[in-house]
Amino acid sequence: MDYQLTIDAILRRAERFSPGREIVTRLPDRSYHRLGYADLAQRARRLGSALTVLGLPPGARVATLCWSHHQHAEIYFGAPIAGLVTHPINPRLHPDDIAFIATHACDAVLIVDESLLDVYEQIRDRVSFEHVVVIGNPPTGAIGYEELLATGDNDWRPPEPDERTTALVTYTSGTTGRPKGVEVSHRAVALHSLSSALPGWLGFTDADTVMPVVPMFHALAWGWPYTCALLGTKLVLPGPLLDPVSLLENIEQERVTVTGGVPTIWTSVLQTLDADPGRFDVSSLRAVLSGGSTAPPSMIASYQERYGVALVHTWGMTELTMGAISALPWGMIDAPPDRQSRQRAKQGRPMPFIEIRARGDAGLVPWDDQAMGELEVRGPWVAAEYADNPEASTERWTDDGWLRTGDIVTIDEHGYIDIRDRAKDLIKSGGEWISTPALENALMGHPAVAEAAVIAVPDARWSERPLAVVALRHDANATSAELLEFIAPAVAKWWLPDRIEIIEAIPKTAVGKFDKIALRRRYSASEGHR
Incomplete structure (x- = not known):
């Protein structure tokens, strides 16, 4: 019918x-x-x-x-x-x-x-x-x-x-x-x-x-x-x-099984749980979904190890609502825990009827988990254009009708998307790309760090260099030198930020993401030192 x-x-x-x-x-x-x-x-x-x-x-x-x-x-x-x-x-x-x-x-x-x-x-x-x-x-x-x-x-x-x-x-x-x-x-x-x-x-x-x-x-x-x-x-x-207390009260009273929001929310909820163990009963939860930006692997591990809750990546945008979820494929159910953790840290597979591809400078990139390109998508709930905005539509949609997402990704053999950065947030230093989410996730793995954002600042020699902005937990202390030493084993030496600024709180956008525009404005006059 x-x-x-x-x-x-x-x-x-x-x-x-x-x-x-x-x-x-x-x-x-x-x-x-x-x-x-x-x-x-x-x-x-x-x-x-x-x-x-x-x-x-x-x-x-x-x-x-x-x-x-x-x-x-x-x-x-x-x-x-x-x-x-x-x-x-x-x-x-x-x-x-x-x-x-x-x-x-x-x-x-x-x-x-x-x-x-x-x-x-x-x-x-x-x-x-x-x-x-x-x-x-x-x-x-x-x-x-x-x-x-x-x-x-x-x-x-x-x-x-x-x-x-x-x-x-x-x-x-x-x-x-x-x-x-x-x-x-x-x-x-x-x-x-x-x-x-x-x-x-x-x-x-x-x-x-x-x-x-x-x-x-x-x-x-x-x-x-x-x-x-x-x-x-x-x-x-x-x-x-x-606020975290109200959300945790809802989870306990209503026996919530699935909840979802942006990573900044789940950071504060985790801090509230850790600050007073046993105060809230979250045993009803089977999954916490996180989208809007990349959740650090350390936070994913903390929810699983301390509270038995799976923190699951989702990916979407205004132009398509939700498009991918990071549930494990059947072939990895029996994989070693460390490999499962690496897979869950990705943004996931596209939902049924959503098709994906990634385009680099030389054309479409292979699904080898290595080649990077801008993610393009199409599907029955992906927008075909912007309302009454033909100029913006022409910039955002390909000639054959795929939406350019602005996300720089790799895609693995299972079709899992791994966002390496937003096109506008990538740092190009000396002709080489630096991934800001990778640096942010490494910094947020430090027990004293509550939030971390990385931006590019001008550099006379290298064109751009990374600057990290960090907010510490209210009861913790750490110096910039200690944080650099902590992340040094996790990233390439030339990726290390030239500076780490420690501030009280990182500004947020209207949807709860880190406001990197405000950070760039604040530090735009900064000069990198190396």
Whole structure:
């Protein structure tokens, strides 16, 4: 049958087969809110009905400035099933970027958390939303979210949209220029949800309890809310409480089995666990997924050895949500532990229907785990272009339709991606490349180091040299000389940073990655010494 792969089909299945399975939200007052998938479906349909009553035409954008909670999940479903487009915006972005994104997307409605009204106030004179809806107490001129839902029809059933119509739009974080929009179709959401759920990748079942720490405005929370609804998996949404103690409380109370976020989160969670052994029960966890940047092998080993938890690399980007997961291939199940560890440290194999290749200066590189090139991908949930940005699209997509990711990788015989660096972060010293993740991982293997970032600084002789910036654990001490001595056996001599700057904390981007632009700006006048 020509069955339409739509978000409404996912919602209907969740409602029918998992009506009482919970969506749990951690509220700002630290209490928990609970509703079942049947309740979620009813509220999502009432929302879709209410939005159409506002007179929004098909394809109108519904922007959100929200944390991860059940109302945000309702918008994830409610707007697309009404033929509209959900547009999550990262409230941590600079107000100039938020105003640009909302204007470029032609957002008609903004749904905003009461706690984020100050963000809206900074942009309100530069945007032209037709309606502003507030989750909480609305100010004059705005609509309360529950008030809006009350205008919806409980018996409303939406006409089924075409699976290829846009369901969501999300924007890049703008680290290499203005943010760029990516449109995601119903079909892309459905295929991504189905593929990611398979054994050997996420492997979710209805017996799992899943907590996406990655916010719903960041790469669509890796699509996990849709995958959980498709399977009837219990979903725990942490709200604005993303500190390590709150996350560990959620894991213990809700018996979370799988969680996922960026490496900086898991560094702080590990430090909290180590600081007070036995305080938190994490025995329910079978996997912690880490994406957004490379997790140091020392952290992967610490989770496994001290807490029996597998920290699993994932790889993705705004342009494709999630694309690879580092589960071991069948041929390595009985491999020696050190070889398994090396394999798990890679970003993993591409998910079903995602194809990969890497291109170097001389063309496509062999899958030999040695040759490096820029990773290129294609697949049914990989964007085909940027929204209304032909110039950026031409730069990012090849003539035969593959997405240039900007990641410099090797690929091994099993098809495992190993990211050696971002193209913009590679250091070319004396004509030779230096990998910043390799240096960062070596530094973070030192017991005194909490965070490490490596950037290039100008050098009169070698063109560029590496400079390392390190933040120490609060109860630890180490000198630059000690850190250099520690990493010397792990890297080539000419890779060693000329300087190691020890600072209180490394600046982060709006999505929790190390802000290397800020570091380059801070140290741009530095001269290497060798």
